[in-house]
Amino acid sequence: MAGFFKSLINKISNRADIDWDDLEASLIAADLGVHLTTYIIDDLRDLGRKVTVDDVVEITRRHLSDKLPPDFPELTPRPDGKPFVILVVGVNGTGKTTSSAKLGLWLKNRGHSVCLAAADTFRAAAVEQLQRWGNRLDIPVVAGAPNADPSSVCFNAHKQAIADKTDFLICDTAGRLHTRHNLMEELTKIRRTMAKQDETAPHLTLLVVDATTGTNAMQQAKEFHKASPLDGLIVTKMDGSGKGGIAITIYENLDIPPRFLGMGEEPDQFAIFRRDTFVKEVL
Amino acid sequence: MFSTLADSLDKSFRDLRGVGRLSEKNITDALRQIRIALVEADVEFNVAKNFIERVKDKSIGEDVLKSIKPGEQIIKFFQDELTELLGGDQAPLDLNPPARVLICGLNGAGKTTTSAKLALRLKKEGRRPLLIACDLYRPAAIEQLATLGKQAGVPVYTPDASETDVVKVAKDALAWAENQNGTVLIFDTAGRQEIDDKLILELKRLHEFLKPKETLLVADAATGQQAVSVATHFDDAVGITGIILTKLDGDARGGAALSMREVTGKPIKFAGEGEKLDQLYEFHPNRMADRILGKGDIVGMVEQV
């Protein structure tokens, strides 16, 4: 987003009068949404004096900070010794499979044992994709037959993870549009299945959102949250031109915080969400 | 959504009742509302602004204020303009020999699925398509295309998993295609971010080698403000000839269609509306215009039922 900052400097310091339209455009382009942008612009206008670059940065950062959640502690294994179950959901192509693998590596690097469940039994070669990741990262993958019931894959993976005393089980699910009722029902069924061997599971449900997505991300979060209560977001493709400002809108409206960020196709291009870093990066 | 916009427009026109024709001055507030509505439908800010600027000039002098529902009238006006802009030149794909179609786009946009869908569509038209897997990065991307090709009943060129040079793969594929009796070659490429210079350069090299008559940008209908950056970067790099919008079976408003159409001037050729291979359809500018303005894709939904 360095480009945004630079263009901002040009826009403001080379002019006697600020071009509000232009500034508004820059903020909206950073995906801050129309509403947040309006607040920021109003605050700047309220200053009642010539606006400087510092004003814009400071006020924008403050608004962002106010609207983002504080940092969460890192994930820790369950005290009862049973696997901590993470369910990864989202619409098609957002980066669920890649993020499941990356999260697996992230946990593994912190000394935890991890198992992946290939619960996308629908999309062509989805199971192979996760298996490749498993091989590459040396993380076991439990898969079922093609077109098997995703719930049964999760059940079996859970069973194995319990037997192996695995710290974390990550279930990668098929992409589904939030408008497809029967596919959303399938998620509910997966959750019920996970609860059979541990009534507290799943322990964390993460929605994967693509940072390039516009206002529809809000709709996605709302509908997924209904079908399968969400604990957080993984915002992917932060290495692209999208800055994931939509995460702010989602948190503000639904109280679902960003928890992890994907920043590339490589397995280590993944980070836990930290408010200060995020705010600096958006600006 | 449509009714919300119409209602709020009605409100802003209410005070103007009896004023008569639209003038520069009395339309400003309404235009601002339409601009916000477009931006909220994911039309890029500047695209929305320019579009409205142009349409404004045409609308001045129109007799909408006398109508009972000036809000709807003005939306209708914008709807028509939007349809015209989105429609443009709906030319069919250039499939004169050697017919080569290069498929490109962001990660996860739907390129592999769309490649297979397009192959199936062309096959149904009586052509003999071939699919060529040029994604050497994503784990199991080659298997994915192979599986989809089998479902579509279309031969697929699958490079060795150890290949790293995409131009060499394309070269080998052309040699393979010689013996396949195919008439259209569809190249599925790896997903990439438009600001990733290294990967964009790779795509350029492939494009230079293939010299495809059609280079299609596959884009997710839910793309937000970045649609302009995406479309311009890909267009600058390889000169796209058209756009395919995917995941229109969702409820994204699809403003990206307008953004990309406007900045590249390239037509939207097809619409993907589902994960199944036969769910690639003609693009309907009028439905898209309704959708962007929030009127809902009622006709489309009815047709699908």
Ligand SMILES: Nc1nc2c(ncn2[C@@H]2O[C@H](COP(=O)(O)OP(=O)(O)OP(=O)(O)O)[C@@H](O)[C@H]2O)c(=O)[nH]1
């Ligand atoms: N540049 C970039 N690409 C990413 C990132 N995360 C995932 N991808 C890419 O996005 C594409 C889709 O990723 P997947 O993990 O297959 O997405 P998915 O959500 O599992 O897709 P479906 O299962 O088909 O719904 C692949 O090309 C990934 O390499 C990221 O943070 N940055």
Ligand SMILES: Nc1nc2c(ncn2[C@@H]2O[C@H](COP(=O)(O)OP(=O)(O)OP(=O)(O)O)[C@@H](O)[C@H]2O)c(=O)[nH]1
């Ligand atoms: N609902 C719906 N899903 C689609 C559509 N087109 C593609 N998909 C799904 O979107 C996801 C990503 O599709 P892919 O074809 O793998 O996308 P890609 O662009 O090839 O991805 P990369 O090669 O990783 O960049 C898959 O789950 C597809 O089934 C569509 O029109 N509607």
Ligand SMILES: [Mg+2]
């Ligand atoms: Mg997947």
Ligand SMILES: [Mg+2]
């Ligand atoms: Mg692909």
